[in-house]
Amino acid sequence: MSRLTLISHHLCPYVQRAAITLLEKGVPFERINIDLADKPDWFLKISPLGKVPLLRIEEDDGREEVLFESSVICEYLEETQSGAALHPTDALTRARHRGWMEFGSSVLSDLWGYETAQDGAQLEAKHKALIAKFTTIEGALTDGPYFGGATFSLVDAVFGPIFRYFDLFDTLGNRDIFDGLERVKRWRGALSERASVRNAIGEDYPQRLMEFLEKHNSILLRLPAAA
Numbered sequence: 001m002s003r004l005t006l007i008s009h010h011l012c013p014y015v016q017r018a019a020i021t022l023l024e025k026g027v028p029f030e031r032i033n034i035d036l037a038d039k040p041d042w043f044l045k046i047s048p049l050g051k052v053p054l055l056r057i058e059e060d061d062g063r064e065e066v067l068f069e070s071s072v073i074c075e076y077l078e079e080t081q082s083g084a085a086l087h088p089t090d091a092l093t094r095a096r097h098r099g100w101m102e103f104g105s106s107v108l109s110d111l112w113g114y115e116t117a118q119d120g121a122q123l124e125a126k127h128k129a130l131i132a133k134f135t136t137i138e139g140a141l142t143d144g145p146y147f148g149g150a151t152f153s154l155v156d157a158v159f160g161p162i163f164r165y166f167d168l169f170d171t172l173g174n175r176d177i178f179d180g181l182e183r184v185k186r187w188r189g190a191l192s193e194r195a196s197v198r199n200a201i202g203e204d205y206p207q208r209l210m211e212f213l214e215k216h217n218s219i220l221l222r223l224p225a226a227a
């Protein structure tokens with residue numbers, strides 16, 4: 001049996017999708033959080049892009065391998081670990097799911113711009129982009145509760161951490177992003193109740209996210225509702 005270590009950061013949504021996959025599979029793993037503002041040398045030596053997550057795999061015979069890129073890590077875990085399947089068996093549906101996982105990464109890119117916006121114009125542009133993306137997803141969703149129906153999949157592992165941002169953002173203002181998107185809202189609710197999604201972060205996550213917004217002087221903290 002191999003020993004798995006997820007090299008992580010407290011807030012990273014890409015780390016969370018790997019953690020959710022491990023938790024869904026019931027695989028024991030160790031998590032090491034690093035400071036991305038002061039990356040340790042040992043991390044820089046093993047991370048080709050200087051990014052988390054990394055999955056370190058240590059075999060009983062002493063062999064060691066490090067994987068980078070969250071989607072690659074999730075796919076590797078899906079292929080090698082027993083437990084519930086997180087991809088559909090049908091090749092076409094599986095390929096479609098992979099497309100929506102990529103779509104989730106593009107939502108994360110808009111979210112970064114949204115949470116680090118310095119002025120109203122930047123915020124408005126990202127606000128519109130997010131509404132457009134979630135409107136597109138509304139059209140792809142089934143009756144739920146999960147992305148593909150009754151079964152939790154890797155697409156859900158990608159979107160759980162995305163929706164989590166709005167637990168805090170909803171308290172600050174701009175609460176209309178999901179207006180009229182009934183399937184998206186229902187999906188968000190189902191993911192927020194899933195044990196793996198809840199347990200993919202530490203208890204101090206909301207406080208750390210707030211500190212991140214403060215550090216970036218985010219305009220989200222200066223919206224009327226937040227004052």
Ligand SMILES: N[C@@H](CCC(=O)N[C@@H](CS)C(=O)NCC(=O)O)C(=O)O
Pocket residue numbers: 009011012013014015036050051052053068069070071
């Ligand atoms: N495409 C990568 C993205 C990972 C990523 O952007 N990680 C961020 C933290 S959320 C990171 O490590 N940033 C550090 C840096 O870019 O210096 C993946 O899916 O794993």
